[in-house]
Amino acid sequence: MNSTWLNSPMAEERGRRPGNPQTRDSILEAAIESFVTRGYGGTTIRAVARAAGVDPALVMHFFGSKDKLFEAAIHGTMPVALVIEAIGGDEEHLGERLVRRYLWLWEHPVHGPKLAAVLHAATATPAAAELLKELMSRELLGPIAGTLSHDHAEARALLAASQLLGLALMRYLLKVDPLASMPADLVAAAVAPGIQRYLTGTLSLAEIAAAPR
Incomplete structure (x- = not known):
């Protein structure tokens, strides 16, 4: 040859x-x-x-x-199915289940770096942000909202997600102390009640129905 x-x-x-x-x-x-x-x-x-x-x-x-x-x-990269698994169960403890699963994923040696890469790309590039927004709306926020029995379920799911994204940004990307160095269990205990309030608590959301889209 x-x-x-x-x-x-x-x-x-x-x-x-x-x-x-x-x-x-x-x-x-x-x-x-x-x-x-x-x-x-x-x-x-x-x-x-x-x-x-x-x-x-x-x-x-x-x-x-x-x-x-x-x-x-x-x-x-996004372990959506693992987040969705945490939805099952009573609404009373949904916030705690979501926060603990969310923190576990970010602390995971495989999932954590991948989540950080996706979030960093979304904050730096409009095209990446749009793709992430579509994915979250379709495959994460929708299913969460679908489990809620309270009014304005979509808005509640979005408010909860905004807090979780902010938590990830401050703790894992910007690494702002003392939040970055706090034990995950302590963070979960502090954050979960706020997430639960967004999901099932009393909120002033009546104006949402009349707001233009």
Whole structure:
């Protein structure tokens, strides 16, 4: 066999991984790693392809654009199902269950860094923020609101989520003390009552029904 051909670009392209589901998973894993370590702005299609051992055209074939790749990475990064698991049960203790599960995910050695990467990207890039907003509204806030028996369930779920996002920003991204160094159990005990109030307490939300959309 001609050794020159073995070193040619055509041989390299033919040696790349074919477009199968395993290849898509490899691309997604490389993308998640890049978004976690380099952020949204520092991630490129070409770099992701290189890390996955495929041609950039194959990344585009599977995902279409960097935004779609980031959306898929969010789905692969955000442990939505683990949050939804905490919804089941009585409404009286829903706030505590959500806060404790939320803190557990952020403290987790695998989930935590990925959540930080997604939140950091959302605060730095409008496109990433829009993707995260759509995902949260569809797959997290909707299910939470659907479990509430009180009025203005969507607004209640959103108010609770705003507090949880603020908690993550101050504790895990900005690392503001003493919040950043407080034991997770102590944080949960302090935050859960406020979240519970948003979900099931008495709130002045009557004007929401008449507000323009």
